[in-house]
Amino acid sequence: xxxxxxxxxxxxxxxxxxxxxxxxxxxxxxxxxxxxxxxxxxxxxxxxxxxxxxxxxxxxxxxxxxxxxxxxxxxxxxxxxxxxxxxxxxxxxxxxxxxxxxxxxxxxxxxxxxxxxxxxxxxxxxxxxxxxxxxxxxxxxxxxxxxxxxxxxxxxxxxxxxxxxxxxxxxxxxxxxxxxxxx
Amino acid sequence: xxxxxxxxxxxxxxxxxxxxxxxxxxxxxxxxxxxxxxxxxxxxxxxxxxxxxxxxxxxxxxxxxxxxxxxxxxxxxxxxxxxxxxxxxxxxxxxxxxxxxxx
Numbered sequence: 681x682x683x684x685x686x687x688x689x690x691x692x693x694x695x696x697x698x699x700x701x702x703x704x705x706x707x708x709x710x711x712x713x714x715x716x717x718x719x720x721x722x723x724x725x726x727x728x729x730x731x732x733x734x735x736x737x738x739x740x741x742x743x744x745x746x747x748x749x750x751x752x753x754x755x756x757x758x759x760x761x762x763x764x765x766x767x768x769x770x771x772x773x774x775x776x777x778x779x780x781x782x783x784x785x786x787x788x789x790x791x792x793x794x795x796x797x798x799x800x801x802x803x804x805x806x807x808x809x810x811x812x813x814x815x816x817x818x819x820x821x822x823x824x825x826x827x828x829x830x831x832x833x834x835x836x837x838x839x840x841x842x843x844x845x846x847x848x849x850x851x852x853x854x855x856x857x858x859x860x861x862x863x
Numbered sequence: 864x865x866x867x868x869x870x871x872x873x874x875x876x877x878x879x880x881x882x883x884x885x886x887x888x889x890x891x892x893x894x895x896x897x898x899x900x901x902x903x904x905x906x907x908x909x910x911x912x913x914x915x916x917x918x919x920x921x922x923x924x925x926x927x928x929x930x931x932x933x934x935x936x937x938x939x940x941x942x943x944x945x946x947x948x949x950x951x952x953x954x955x956x957x958x959x960x961x962x963x964x965x966x
Contacts, residue, residue, distance in 0.1 A: 683867070683956055684956075685956055685957045685959070688953040688954075688956040688957050691877065692950065692953050692957070694874070694877065695877060695878075695950065698877075698881035698885075698901070699882070699884060699885040700885070701882075702882035702892075702900050703885040703886075705899075705900060706886055706890075706892075
Protein backbone atom coordinates (compact mmCIF):
# COMPACT_ATOMS: atom_id res chain seq x y z
CA UNK A 681 0.00 0.00 0.00
CA UNK A 682 1.51 3.34 -1.01
CA UNK A 683 2.52 5.84 1.66
CA UNK A 684 1.06 9.27 0.97
CA UNK A 685 2.90 12.50 1.69
CA UNK A 686 0.41 13.22 4.48
CA UNK A 687 1.20 9.88 6.12
CA UNK A 688 4.92 10.53 5.71
CA UNK A 689 4.50 13.99 7.27
CA UNK A 690 2.53 12.47 10.18
CA UNK A 691 5.24 9.88 10.71
CA UNK A 692 7.93 12.58 10.75
CA UNK A 693 5.89 14.62 13.22
CA UNK A 694 5.49 11.58 15.51
CA UNK A 695 9.21 10.93 15.26
CA UNK A 696 10.21 14.45 16.28
CA UNK A 697 7.61 14.55 19.06
CA UNK A 698 8.91 11.28 20.52
CA UNK A 699 12.50 12.51 20.22
CA UNK A 700 11.59 15.74 22.00
CA UNK A 701 9.85 13.90 24.86
CA UNK A 702 12.72 11.45 25.17
CA UNK A 703 15.33 14.25 25.33
CA UNK A 704 13.30 16.07 27.97
CA UNK A 705 12.85 12.91 30.05
CA UNK A 706 16.61 12.31 29.80
CA UNK A 707 17.24 15.86 31.11
CA UNK A 708 14.88 15.29 34.05
CA UNK A 709 16.42 11.92 34.80
CA UNK A 710 19.90 13.47 34.93
CA UNK A 711 18.85 16.52 36.96
CA UNK A 712 16.95 14.55 39.63
CA UNK A 713 19.94 13.28 41.69
CA UNK A 714 21.51 16.77 41.71
CA UNK A 715 18.33 18.30 43.13
CA UNK A 716 18.06 15.62 45.81
CA UNK A 717 21.73 16.04 46.74
CA UNK A 718 21.44 19.84 47.03
CA UNK A 719 18.23 19.51 49.03
CA UNK A 720 20.15 17.45 51.57
CA UNK A 721 23.03 19.96 51.50
CA UNK A 722 20.61 22.84 52.19
CA UNK A 723 19.08 20.98 55.11
CA UNK A 724 22.60 20.37 56.46
CA UNK A 725 23.73 23.97 55.94
CA UNK A 726 20.75 25.94 57.22
CA UNK A 727 19.75 23.36 59.84
CA UNK A 728 23.35 23.03 60.98
CA UNK A 729 23.79 26.79 61.25
CA UNK A 730 20.56 27.02 63.24
CA UNK A 731 21.87 24.46 65.72
CA UNK A 732 25.47 25.76 65.73
CA UNK A 733 25.34 29.52 64.99
CA UNK A 734 29.01 29.97 65.91
CA UNK A 735 30.14 27.79 63.02
CA UNK A 736 29.33 29.70 59.80
CA UNK A 737 32.02 27.63 58.06
CA UNK A 738 29.38 24.94 57.75
CA UNK A 739 28.17 26.74 54.60
CA UNK A 740 31.38 26.68 52.52
CA UNK A 741 32.31 23.21 53.77
CA UNK A 742 28.96 21.61 52.89
CA UNK A 743 28.81 23.57 49.62
CA UNK A 744 32.17 22.09 48.69
CA UNK A 745 30.82 18.63 49.56
CA UNK A 746 27.83 19.37 47.30
CA UNK A 747 30.08 20.41 44.41
CA UNK A 748 32.12 17.23 44.82
CA UNK A 749 28.92 15.20 44.93
CA UNK A 750 27.59 16.89 41.78
CA UNK A 751 30.91 16.24 40.08
CA UNK A 752 30.75 12.53 40.98
CA UNK A 753 27.12 12.26 39.80
CA UNK A 754 27.93 14.12 36.56
CA UNK A 755 30.94 11.92 35.87
CA UNK A 756 29.05 8.69 36.57
CA UNK A 757 26.26 9.75 34.22
CA UNK A 758 28.59 10.15 31.26
CA UNK A 759 27.50 7.53 28.74
CA UNK A 760 30.99 6.72 27.56
CA UNK A 761 33.23 4.53 29.67
CA UNK A 762 35.57 4.89 31.43
CA UNK A 763 34.26 7.87 33.39
CA UNK A 764 36.04 11.08 32.53
CA UNK A 765 36.55 14.27 34.49
CA UNK A 766 33.44 16.41 34.21
CA UNK A 767 34.96 19.85 33.56
CA UNK A 768 31.58 21.50 33.20
CA UNK A 769 30.71 21.06 36.89
CA UNK A 770 34.12 22.21 38.05
CA UNK A 771 34.25 25.31 35.81
CA UNK A 772 30.61 26.15 36.69
CA UNK A 773 31.60 26.11 40.35
CA UNK A 774 34.62 28.37 39.69
CA UNK A 775 32.46 30.82 37.69
CA UNK A 776 29.86 30.83 40.46
CA UNK A 777 32.44 31.53 43.21
CA UNK A 778 34.03 34.30 41.12
CA UNK A 779 30.64 35.91 40.48
CA UNK A 780 29.65 35.79 44.15
CA UNK A 781 33.00 37.20 45.28
CA UNK A 782 32.75 40.08 42.81
CA UNK A 783 29.12 40.75 43.70
CA UNK A 784 29.71 40.84 47.45
CA UNK A 785 32.79 43.05 46.95
CA UNK A 786 30.67 45.58 45.04
CA UNK A 787 27.48 45.25 47.11
CA UNK A 788 28.40 43.82 50.52
CA UNK A 789 25.38 42.42 52.39
CA UNK A 790 24.63 44.09 55.73
CA UNK A 791 22.79 41.18 57.36
CA UNK A 792 23.29 37.41 57.39
CA UNK A 793 19.67 36.91 56.36
CA UNK A 794 20.41 38.64 53.07
CA UNK A 795 23.12 36.11 52.22
CA UNK A 796 20.83 33.33 53.43
CA UNK A 797 18.13 34.38 50.98
CA UNK A 798 20.45 35.37 48.16
CA UNK A 799 21.90 31.93 47.37
CA UNK A 800 18.49 30.20 47.13
CA UNK A 801 17.36 33.01 44.80
CA UNK A 802 20.36 32.41 42.53
CA UNK A 803 19.54 28.70 42.45
CA UNK A 804 15.88 29.52 41.75
CA UNK A 805 16.92 31.77 38.85
CA UNK A 806 19.24 29.09 37.42
CA UNK A 807 16.46 26.44 37.49
CA UNK A 808 13.90 28.85 36.06
CA UNK A 809 16.23 29.74 33.18
CA UNK A 810 16.89 26.04 32.54
CA UNK A 811 13.14 25.53 32.37
CA UNK A 812 12.73 28.37 29.87
CA UNK A 813 15.72 27.73 27.62
CA UNK A 814 15.94 23.94 27.67
CA UNK A 815 12.19 23.33 27.66
CA UNK A 816 12.51 21.48 30.99
CA UNK A 817 9.20 22.73 32.35
CA UNK A 818 9.31 20.79 35.60
CA UNK A 819 12.74 22.17 36.50
CA UNK A 820 11.38 25.66 35.76
CA UNK A 821 8.47 25.00 38.13
CA UNK A 822 10.89 23.86 40.86
CA UNK A 823 12.87 27.10 40.30
CA UNK A 824 9.79 29.30 40.61
CA UNK A 825 8.66 27.41 43.73
CA UNK A 826 12.06 27.85 45.39
CA UNK A 827 12.12 31.57 44.51
CA UNK A 828 8.65 32.15 45.98
CA UNK A 829 9.39 30.12 49.12
CA UNK A 830 12.61 32.08 49.61
CA UNK A 831 10.80 35.43 49.37
CA UNK A 832 8.08 34.27 51.80
CA UNK A 833 10.73 33.10 54.26
CA UNK A 834 12.76 36.29 53.95
CA UNK A 835 9.95 38.80 54.27
CA UNK A 836 7.44 37.06 56.51
CA UNK A 837 9.29 34.47 58.57
CA UNK A 838 12.56 36.19 59.47
CA UNK A 839 12.46 34.71 62.96
CA UNK A 840 12.56 31.18 61.57
CA UNK A 841 14.30 31.79 58.28
CA UNK A 842 17.10 29.27 58.89
CA UNK A 843 14.62 26.49 59.64
CA UNK A 844 12.43 27.66 56.78
CA UNK A 845 15.28 27.40 54.27
CA UNK A 846 16.47 24.12 55.77
CA UNK A 847 13.21 22.24 55.63
CA UNK A 848 11.04 24.09 53.14
CA UNK A 849 13.83 25.08 50.70
CA UNK A 850 15.76 21.81 51.08
CA UNK A 851 12.51 19.84 51.11
CA UNK A 852 11.34 21.55 47.92
CA UNK A 853 14.58 20.55 46.19
CA UNK A 854 14.28 16.94 47.36
CA UNK A 855 10.61 16.73 46.36
CA UNK A 856 11.46 18.36 43.03
CA UNK A 857 14.16 15.74 42.45
CA UNK A 858 11.78 12.90 43.32
CA UNK A 859 9.17 14.42 41.02
CA UNK A 860 11.64 14.50 38.12
CA UNK A 861 12.63 10.88 38.76
CA UNK A 862 9.05 9.79 38.13
CA UNK A 863 9.32 10.80 34.45
CA UNK B 864 15.70 4.17 -0.65
CA UNK B 865 12.70 3.07 -2.73
CA UNK B 866 11.24 0.69 -0.20
CA UNK B 867 10.84 1.41 3.53
CA UNK B 868 12.96 -0.50 6.00
CA UNK B 869 10.38 -2.97 7.29
CA UNK B 870 12.26 -3.47 10.54
CA UNK B 871 11.36 0.08 11.59
CA UNK B 872 8.37 0.77 9.32
CA UNK B 873 5.88 0.27 12.14
CA UNK B 874 4.46 2.86 14.57
CA UNK B 875 5.78 1.42 17.86
CA UNK B 876 9.19 0.46 16.46
CA UNK B 877 9.54 3.91 14.97
CA UNK B 878 8.78 5.49 18.34
CA UNK B 879 11.31 3.20 20.03
CA UNK B 880 13.97 4.23 17.53
CA UNK B 881 13.11 7.94 17.90
CA UNK B 882 13.20 7.76 21.70
CA UNK B 883 16.62 6.05 21.59
CA UNK B 884 17.99 8.46 18.99
CA UNK B 885 17.31 11.42 21.32
CA UNK B 886 19.82 10.06 23.84
CA UNK B 887 23.52 10.89 23.58
CA UNK B 888 25.40 8.34 21.48
CA UNK B 889 26.18 5.22 23.50
CA UNK B 890 23.60 6.03 26.20
CA UNK B 891 21.07 3.33 27.12
CA UNK B 892 17.58 3.67 28.52
CA UNK B 893 15.84 1.39 30.99
CA UNK B 894 12.97 -0.72 29.71
CA UNK B 895 10.45 0.83 32.14
CA UNK B 896 11.34 4.37 31.09
CA UNK B 897 11.14 3.45 27.40
CA UNK B 898 7.74 1.85 28.04
CA UNK B 899 6.46 5.14 29.51
CA UNK B 900 7.86 7.15 26.60
CA UNK B 901 6.49 4.91 23.87
CA UNK B 902 3.19 4.19 25.59
CA UNK B 903 3.21 0.48 24.80
CA UNK B 904 2.36 -2.50 26.97
CA UNK B 905 5.22 -4.52 28.42
CA UNK B 906 4.68 -7.55 26.15
CA UNK B 907 4.21 -5.43 23.06
CA UNK B 908 7.33 -3.37 23.74
CA UNK B 909 9.37 -6.49 24.47
CA UNK B 910 8.33 -8.05 21.15
CA UNK B 911 9.20 -4.93 19.15
CA UNK B 912 12.55 -4.57 20.88
CA UNK B 913 13.21 -8.20 19.98
CA UNK B 914 12.51 -7.39 16.32
CA UNK B 915 14.85 -4.41 16.37
CA UNK B 916 17.53 -6.47 18.08
CA UNK B 917 17.19 -9.18 15.42
CA UNK B 918 17.62 -6.52 12.74
CA UNK B 919 20.84 -5.49 14.51
CA UNK B 920 19.62 -1.96 15.28
CA UNK B 921 19.58 -2.02 19.07
CA UNK B 922 21.67 -3.64 21.77
CA UNK B 923 19.91 -5.06 24.81
CA UNK B 924 21.72 -5.43 28.13
CA UNK B 925 20.28 -7.35 31.04
CA UNK B 926 21.73 -7.11 34.53
CA UNK B 927 20.75 -6.78 38.17
CA UNK B 928 20.65 -3.71 40.38
CA UNK B 929 20.80 -5.33 43.78
CA UNK B 930 18.20 -8.07 43.44
CA UNK B 931 16.11 -6.21 40.87
CA UNK B 932 16.51 -7.27 37.23
CA UNK B 933 17.16 -4.43 34.81
CA UNK B 934 16.92 -4.32 31.02
CA UNK B 935 18.60 -1.49 29.16
CA UNK B 936 18.30 -0.73 25.45
CA UNK B 937 20.76 1.22 23.34
CA UNK B 938 20.61 2.35 19.71
CA UNK B 939 23.78 1.26 17.94
CA UNK B 940 25.50 2.82 14.92
CA UNK B 941 23.70 0.57 12.44
CA UNK B 942 20.35 1.49 13.98
CA UNK B 943 21.14 5.21 13.97
CA UNK B 944 22.05 4.98 10.28
CA UNK B 945 18.89 3.00 9.50
CA UNK B 946 16.73 5.61 11.20
CA UNK B 947 18.47 8.43 9.34
CA UNK B 948 17.82 6.57 6.06
CA UNK B 949 14.19 6.06 7.01
CA UNK B 950 13.79 9.76 7.78
CA UNK B 951 15.30 10.56 4.35
CA UNK B 952 12.83 8.13 2.81
CA UNK B 953 9.92 9.96 4.46
CA UNK B 954 11.28 13.34 3.38
CA UNK B 955 11.65 12.12 -0.19
CA UNK B 956 7.99 11.15 -0.21
CA UNK B 957 6.97 14.58 1.08
CA UNK B 958 9.21 16.35 -1.45
CA UNK B 959 8.32 14.07 -4.34
CA UNK B 960 5.97 15.61 -6.96
CA UNK B 961 4.31 12.21 -7.50
CA UNK B 962 3.57 11.21 -3.95
CA UNK B 963 3.01 7.63 -2.80
CA UNK B 964 5.48 4.85 -2.24
CA UNK B 965 5.03 1.19 -1.53
CA UNK B 966 4.86 0.38 2.16
